[in-house]
Amino acid sequence: DVVLTQTPSTLSATIGQSVSISCRSSQSLLDSAGNTYLYWYLQRPGQSPQLLIYLVSNLGSGVPNRFSGSGSGTDFTLKISGVEAEDLGVYYCMQATHAPYTFGAGTKLELK
């Protein structure tokens, strides 16, 4: 199975600060058709995960543009440009290029 390693595991930020989360894959996530099935989800306390970014860098519906995704191959990054209070929770990367789909262990974003 593809292992996704997220760093850091915990991130402390102040409101307005910009932060980045890394997701490294044990295998390239580029498929033979040229697609990279790498996603970012946010799980707020007591809620189910919500889609933020799909296919590395595409913003999900209704997601604020302070969120952005980048990367290729095995290295991916989620950036939040100006953290807001509603952004607190656990961020997960997920890959669907290789079966079975797998998730990272999560990065908890908390207020400093």
Place this chain on the structure above:
Amino acid sequence: QVTLKESGPGILQPSQTLSLTCSFSGFSLSTYGMCVGWIRQSSGKGLEWLANIWWNDDKYYNPSLKNRLTISKDTSNNQAFLKITNMDTADTATYYCARWDYWYFDFWGPGTMVTVSS
């Protein structure tokens, strides 16, 4: 408006079979490219994808659960189902169903907690 909601027994004993239902609205599982997946979340293993069922009835399972999983659907009634046999305490988790809209899981249900205990 797309919604999904999981339902299950809440608690069951080791070796029993878990039956879960995902009731959804706002889309059809007969639409090209549509899929419903099951994902679980436990404190021990984080998020774990279990199975997908596609609009054309293709089914994919996580090999780690070997032959314990069966996914099915009732398109007419907008429901998807997951059965897991031989449940163990390690299967205690919150179980989610989610819609896969061609490219991604975009809508998730609120989840149903399942506890396996004797």
